[in-house]
Amino acid sequence: MTETLHWYAETSGGTRKGSCAVTENGGVLHHPVHILLPVAAQPVAVISPGVIVPHTVVHTQDPGAVHLTADLPAGTLKAVRAEMPWTMEADERLFMNGYQTWTYSPELDRNGKLRGTDHIPGFLLKKYAFDRYGDYHFAPYGHHNGQSHGFSYCYFRKGKQFRLVASLDETPGYTILRYDSGKALLTLERDCAGMEHPGGSFPLLDLFFAEGGETEVFDGWFQAMGIRPRTEKKLAGYSSWYNRYQNITEDTIREDMTGCRSLLCPGDLFQIDDGWEPKVGDWLETDTRKFPHGLKGMVQEIHASGFQAGLWLAPFVCEKDSALFRQHPDWLLKVNGAPWCCGSNWSSFYALDIDNPAVLDYLRRVFDRVLNDWGFDLVKLDFLYGAAPFGNARESRAGRMYRAIELLRSWCGQKQILGCGVPVMPAFGLVDYCRVSCDVGLDWDDVWYMRLFHRERVSTKQAINNTVFRRQLNGRAYGSDPDVFFLREENCKLTAEQKRTLATVNALLGNVFLTSDMPSRYTQAQRAEYRRLRTLFERATQVQAEMENGRLYIRYLLDGTPQKLCFDLF
Numbered sequence: 001m002t003e004t005l006h007w008y009a010e011t012s013g014g015t016r017k018g019s020c021a022v023t024e025n026g027g028v029l030h031h032p033v034h035i036l037l038p039v040a041a042q043p044v045a046v047i048s049p050g051v052i053v054p055h056t057v058v059h060t061q062d063p064g065a066v067h068l069t070a071d072l073p074a075g076t077l078k079a080v081r082a083e084m085p086w087t088m089e090a091d092e093r094l095f096m097n098g099y100q101t102w103t104y105s106p107e108l109d110r111n112g113k114l115r116g117t118d119h120i121p122g123f124l125l126k127k128y129a130f131d132r133y134g135d136y137h138f139a140p141y142g143h144h145n146g147q148s149h150g151f152s153y154c155y156f157r158k159g160k161q162f163r164l165v166a167s168l169d170e171t172p173g174y175t176i177l178r179y180d181s182g183k184a185l186l187t188l189e190r191d192c193a194g195m196e197h198p199g200g201s202f203p204l205l206d207l208f209f210a211e212g213g214e215t216e217v218f219d220g221w222f223q224a225m226g227i228r229p230r231t232e233k234k235l236a237g238y239s240s241w242y243n244r245y246q247n248i249t250e251d252t253i254r255e256d257m258t259g260c261r262s263l264l265c266p267g268d269l270f271q272i273d274d275g276w277e278p279k280v281g282d283w284l285e286t287d288t289r290k291f292p293h294g295l296k297g298m299v300q301e302i303h304a305s306g307f308q309a310g311l312w313l314a315p316f317v318c319e320k321d322s323a324l325f326r327q328h329p330d331w332l333l334k335v336n337g338a339p340w341c342c343g344s345n346w347s348s349f350y351a352l353d354i355d356n357p358a359v360l361d362y363l364r365r366v367f368d369r370v371l372n373d374w375g376f377d378l379v380k381l382d383f384l385y386g387a388a389p390f391g392n393a394r395e396s397r398a399g400r401m402y403r404a405i406e407l408l409r410s411w412c413g414q415k416q417i418l419g420c421g422v423p424v425m426p427a428f429g430l431v432d433y434c435r436v437s438c439d440v441g442l443d444w445d446d447v448w449y450m451r452l453f454h455r456e457r458v459s460t461k462q463a464i465n466n467t468v469f470r471r472q473l474n475g476r477a478y479g480s481d482p483d484v485f486f487l488r489e490e491n492c493k494l495t496a497e498q499k500r501t502l503a504t505v506n507a508l509l510g511n512v513f514l515t516s517d518m519p520s521r522y523t524q525a526q527r528a529e530y531r532r533l534r535t536l537f538e539r540a541t542q543v544q545a546e547m548e549n550g551r552l553y554i555r556y557l558l559d560g561t562p563q564k565l566c567f568d569l570f
Contacts, residue, residue, distance in 0.1 A: 007068065007082040009204060011197055013075030020068065064210045065168060065224050067203070074199030076393070080173070080190035082205055087184045092158045094179060095469055096150025099135035100385045100423045102438040104455040104462045105150070105469055107157065107547060110181045114148050116141030117454055124453075128344040132389070133456040138191070138397070139176060146181035152425040153221070154179070160546075164217040168206040168225055170425050173396035175205065196393040214544075218472040227429045229478050231416075234511045235433060236537060237269030237307065242440070242484050242516035243491060246275030249290045253298060259520030261305050263530060269514070270302045271310035271380060280346050281318025281325060283366040299375040310378040310418070311370055315363055316354065316387040316404060321347040324362075331359050335390060342386045351386040354404055367411040377415060378432075381408060384422035401426040418481060418512070424470070428477040433512050435481045436473060437466035440502065442486075443493040460494065464505050464569060468545055468552060471509045479511030485533075487526045488517040501552075501567045503529075507537040508554055509545060 008017040068082065088094060088110050096114070098105035108114075117131045118141065125131055139149060153166035154177045165186065167175035173192030179185070188205055208224050210217040222228075238260050240248050253272060260270055274280075276295065278287045286294050295311070302309040318324045324331065332339040333351040340351045352359050370376050387404035391397040401423055408417060409430050419431040427434050438459055445451065445461040467482035474480035485503035486492050494502070507513055515530070522530070536558070543556040552567040 005066075005068065005082045005084050007070070007204060009070055009072055009080045009202070010078040011073055011075035012078065013073035013199075016070050016072055018070075063224070064208045064220055066205075066207045066209065067168075068205045068207070069201050069203050071200055072197055072202045074197060077192050077195045077197050077202075080192060080202075080204050081187060083185055083187040085184055086179070086186035088156060088179070088181050089158060092156050094148065094154065094156055096148050096154045096177065096179070097152055097424065097470070098455060098466075099139070099151050100133075100421060100456070101419070101435040101466075102421055102456040103134050104438065104457075104459075105466055107469055108148055111145040112148060113142055113145050114455070118143075120453060128453075129341050129348065130344075130454040132341060132343050133385075133454055136454070137389070142178075142180070144182070147179070149176055149178040151176060151423065153177070155217070160213060162210075162212065162214055162217045164208070164210045164221060166208045166221050167425065168208050169203065170398040171396070171402055172203045172399065173391070174398040174423070174425075175207075191398060192391070192396045194391060194393065195396055214472065218476060222476045225428070227477060229475060230429065230432045231479060232475065233479070234513070234537065235269055235479060236513040236534065237264060237271060237310075237515075238519070239271045239273055239310075239484055239514045239516045240275075241273035241312070242442070242486070243488075243518055244275070248272065248275040250293065250298065254301070255520060256518055257302065257305055257307075259518055259522070260307065263519040263522065263527065264307065266306040268307050269310050269378060270305070270307040271312065271378070271514070272298070273312040273380070274382075276311070277313075279319055279322035279324075280314055280349060281322035281352075283313055283315070284369060294374075295376075296374045303375070308377040308416075309375065310380060310416075311374075311376045312380045312382060313366070313370070314349075314383040314386070314421075315366065315381055315408070316352050317342055317349045317383050318352060319346040319349045325350065328358070331356055331362075333389070340389055342383065342389065345383075349383070349386070351389055354387055354400070354407070360407065363407075364411055367408075371412060371415045378418060379412065379415065380418040380420060381422075381431075382420040384408075384419060384427075386421075388423075398423070398426060405430045419478075420481075424473065424477070431478050433479040433481050434473075434477070435483060436470040436510075437463035437483055439463065440483045440485075442491065444495075444498055460498065460502060461569070464502060467505055467509050468547055471545055474509065474511055480509070481512035481514075482506045482510040484514045484516040486517055487515065487522065487529055490521075501569070503533050504536065504554075504565065504567070505552070507533045508540055508543050508556060513537045 004019050006019050093107040095107045117136045120130055131137055151174050156163040173190040176189040176191055178187040208221050210220045244252055276286055276291055277283055299309045331352055333353040342349050342351050388397050388400035391400055405426050417431040419427045419434040440460045440463045441458045445459050450457050463483050485506045486499050540556045540558050546553045550569055552569050554565045556563050
């Protein structure tokens, strides 16, 4: 079997392009000079593909792996691309993995497309920074039906058969996958523009191709990467966020702890979410109005109740109203001389510069205090994409993100990390648990005008979508966190069926199972429902999911007995 990749690479010193064969016995492909022309003389377009050939399935000594390198002239990297003909049948579905955990990532049909932010008026973008949560500032969106893109991996699905195209190494730059069904063309780009290349060998792309059943292709990918999850332990418990939000105090935490003692199990997680800190970025002290006695004693109470203690932080960002922002403007990441705004949450928030030694020293002290002094067992680390909105001449955007997660791992040691708001692949094997979805909401799909904006918005519907279509990461990359579920009636607009759908999907397709209700207010019926769901979470095996025409089918074994569920989602 022989298939063809057409590739193109450009630095400020010149270009290279060529066509390379992918064969059964060739897993490592290195290409010397094919074409060397002055930049001005080289067309920008990628070399045109030849005859459309069937999809690629590569069998090598490292099955499915293709490592494509080339000798590139010294200079600033401008483009690295490869493309191959790739047909998509009328009844196939396409999944493109979104930029970060919150990014809406659906399966698409052959005419599907993903919406960027071009339609949002400029004054709204400036005020609310909708374009800063995702990839909108560096990955152009297609404007025609059948054009889509994603990061790190994608698959084409026909029934139960998958064609997987995935990256094996993102440190040289994210692999951006683009598909155009009208042209029957799959394009792969290395996100490395702006890096300085000394000349010589450069890793153009490290790819994995596989065709087969779901378990077969995804097991093969993770085996080829050598990635295993840090833990196989499932995590159940409670989060303070979605009922109280920032309105937490010592008294409210104690109230919820009392309720949890009558519902949860020893060893479960009791997580204090956002609202304990004076301002986002000021992590060394608590808000004394809410927690006048600090958090060390609170952790002791949590432990005395039999629970693990968890705490929320957003380590790589700070809000505009924080003391850190006012006192340390030199700690902020600057782009064209101005601090980089990451979004409009709180008083708006800004990226910290992880190249600044003072920033790293501060964060090292934060984690020492939270984990060693206060005694927390787990940290939920949020808005992590803020560490790497850009690369630089020395390091790609993805390389910077990997470095940030590795720093977190070193600071946390053997304490548990639940990652959130992070590009999914740099977190593989480095965090214990990781969100795979956006935040759920207290209604099904937020208010109508929020649906007009970006792919990272709050939405229960979209959270369920991502949990379903990123289910293959659970137990392979980390324990997937599908966000919380609700059983309560008060302060919740979800219907009974919507709550049942959310809770069941979370129980069966994730390894984190958190409620954000007040357990002290549960009725007997709600307690019985919690016990039923907890049984699913702990004992269901061989879980399989399929989505067809807006209907979700889940099959599993419960104590050896086959079970089947069906939900209408869309």
